[in-house]
Amino acid sequence: MKASKVAYGRAETLDDVFGLMDEAGERARILAGGQSLVAALNLRLDEDVALIDINRIQELSGIADRDDALRIGALTRHVDLGASTLIAEHAPLLHQAVPLIAHAAIRCRGTIGGSLANADPAAELAACVVALDAEIVATSRAGERRIPASRFFTGLFDTALRPGELISAIIVRKAEPGERQRILELARRSGDFAIVGLAGVRRGQSTRLAYFGAGDTPILATNAMKALDAGATLDAAVAALSNDLDPPSDANGSARYRMHLAAVLLRRMVAELSSGSHVGMAA
Structure with a gap:
């Protein structure tokens, strides 16, 4: 089985994303790694959708050292989490989780933001951010708001994201000495x-x-x-x-x-x- 026809738009900036989201309304689906979304489309578990490709938005990628915390861009691939010395030193739980995630091909495409937004209750990274007491940064036209990871996951495949929001980053406090x-x-x-x-x-x-x-x-x-x-x-x-x-x-x-x-x-x-x-x- 293959997906039915979908609309597709590629965003170059966050403003592009919000414009495409406004245009698509409830049909909007954010495409990052696509490892869960594309599978659902192929099984026709989700139809009549408008894909918004965010892969070219540079500000959503990368891992930044912010004094006592790390800011992990939502587009950061699983494989990049596993290769990062910042993650290995300051958030080793995420580093340890990467080899447990599916298989190498999926780890090369899947993103941390996509995994959290999908909210699969069996996913490793979702539990990790809760254990780390991390914050999820949700971004919309109105700006950013931070959601404690312990309150982000609200039900089966459901999150606290509001209409018009997407995950832009995850804030993880650095591990303390002896932690x-x-x-x-x-x-x-x-x-x-x-x-x-x-x-x-x-x-x-x-x-x-x-x-x-x-x-x-x-x-x-x-x-x-x-x-x-x-x-x-x-x-x-x-x-x-x-x-x-x-x-x-x-x-x-x-x-x-x-x-x-x-x-x-x-x-x-x-x-x-x-x-x-x-x-x-x-x-």
């Missing part, structure tokens, strides 16, 4: 979406744990986090997961199976975050 970041996932085969995954950050005396593949959005395990930060036993933190997660059953596994895997990953994550690994060390 540890780790991502773990369990998948049937290399390149498959995770059955369950977990992104973890240990910053000072605080722990952030973001599960993916365990619900309609990336999920902060707030009760397990509180238990760990309060010095509770690992068993108590695992028990607290029952108040954090209510995973679905599907062809990849039952809800009970996913809860078991979530507990396994939590135990592994605590061990990883408690090790002496350097903050910039990739998986």
